[in-house]
Amino acid sequence: MGIENQTNKIKGAQSVEYGNPPYILEYASICGKKEGQGPLKEEFDERSEDDMFGADTWEKAESALQEKTVRLLLQKSGYQNTDIRYMFAGDLLGQLIASTFGLLNFEIPFFGLYGACSTMGESLSLGSMTIAGGYADKVITLASSHFASAEKTFRFPLEYGNQRPYSATWTVTGCGAVVLGSGSSAENKKKAKAKIRGITTGKIVDFGVKDSMNMGACMAPAAADVIQKNLSDFGYTVDEYDKIITGDLGYIGQTILIDLLRAVDIDISEKHMDCGIEIFDSEKQDTHAGGSGCGCSATVLCGYILGKIQRGEWKKVLFVPTGAMLSPISFNEGQSVPGIAHAVIIENREVQ
């Protein structure tokens, strides 16, 4: 099978604009119990009452969550695993075990990604490049996190019952997944729910923050950097977007992000939304600075955000999942927590 002419454009230093924007053909999200009691509860496809998802360890629970979400995605879309040429996926656990065990039964060529909580941005970026480059007609991109497996990996044993400062976030139990399809296929056009106009790939940004209980401060500089680059690479003002949506900066990170961008004369305060702030009612649910984890931006995308875009309530958003490159080892060895963020321009399917 030959690959047709593509009219993609390299924009500025860090961006790509697609000539035939890849379609988001379908999306699915499953969340845990606490997320299912939050303000966005009606937006997810499924709310699990069982955070173990039928498994006997937290890690297996997260794998089961991924598998369940992809099965739901295939069911909603009407595709078989054999229709999907590549999977781009990641999670927060060491050696990506949630993805490895969650996805192996689908037998789809697999690219494992680690971008901390920016993974949904990384997977959408590489997935859409693959589609728009003509390497595949359909791919799946996804990310997940699980509160208990993440606490065990990054913080304290849950049984220890440590106090959490107000700057700390609460890792979301959830998985969001999409099917991306070629933007030059008429059949795909009929099914399209949204499209990806372009991407801006982030750099690792280190402001020297060493507080593992204040991830928002670690990630805000990376988010500010990639948003600024997106606007300059595409020649946009903030008004281009209905929303500029970060992954999991939380309340503290949001303030820092807005301040950092104001310092370079960009005011996103009227347009900014953070998935971590939206997913929980911080006061009632005791989640402090907000939700976090790659599942946070992934589930909010594959529920609330894509719903709004599909219905035309938002025409164009900049989706910016944010990651903190925290490891318990580097942290305990006294190193800082660098951040990274990847920006994806998502549009309503009718936008020209």
Add this chain to the structure above:
Amino acid sequence: MGIENQTNKIKGAQSVEYGNPPYILEYASICGKKEGQGPLKEEFDERSEDDMFGADTWEKAESALQEKTVRLLLQKSGYQNTDIRYMFAGDLLGQLIASTFGLLNFEIPFFGLYGACSTMGESLSLGSMTIAGGYADKVITLASSHFASAEKTFRFPLEYGNQRPYSATWTVTGCGAVVLGSGSSAENKKKAKAKIRGITTGKIVDFGVKDSMNMGACMAPAAADVIQKNLSDFGYTVDEYDKIITGDLGYIGQTILIDLLRAVDIDISEKHMDCGIEIFDSEKQDTHAGGSGCGCSATVLCGYILGKIQRGEWKKVLFVPTGAMLSPISFNEGQSVPGIAHAVIIENREVQ
């Protein structure tokens, strides 16, 4: 800048053949002390006498190794960091801290990858897709591992001095990195050392092996699967290649691989080479089944293999880094160790 017509071809179920094969414009490798005493010692650009690379922890040592290797690569190639549009990198440590801290000073848009010891294959695959898709003129792809940081992550504290069974491998301290460049640029053609004809992307393959001290057995089924797919997708016989080179199967994995492929009437016994077998003198250096780690295939590629290809001693090889999706957590929870392998067709620059 517009992107020109590409003539890439989707081949079979899992492969891509590039119309203008991306060039390997330069390559560099740095290894540790033990690797620098092995049979391939003359093949690496630098052999460090100091496995700490001037750092005070093993993790920082691995970061320093990555940084040093990329600096050497840029120096050898004559490029600046601003000439490189993307970096595709990974390592074996939780949350990719070797790459995060090793690469952040280059300020290059970054895609973090985890494919266990298959990472060099994953990074070459995504890097070459990015180049041949017209998204970049130059990218860097790399992978590293470090004996001490890997032992700490996956096995026992070094101080414990555990006995290692003969099926165990020895994690290579080393980093290999390449600059990939567009295959349609005349300027690149002058500098080209080799080119990438195509790729075959692997699936996660789980044969249910649960022995973390026998990684070769865990990975061999994935290697067999992707080699078989490569041959059938491209319509090749084994004779197409001068060598079929796996990453770190070691002696036991090699036997299993050859047997598995014989069962489907493919005999690679005359063509097979394993980087893990080549890098150490197992008997003299007490490395048992061979070398392993993402740095094993990466350094052997960026020393021995690309040297042979550049000099025309080999015209065409299939490079198949092999990964075991082992995590100490999943392992201790009784799960198996699935494998994955990604195949990359590398040719001499003059091959048509």
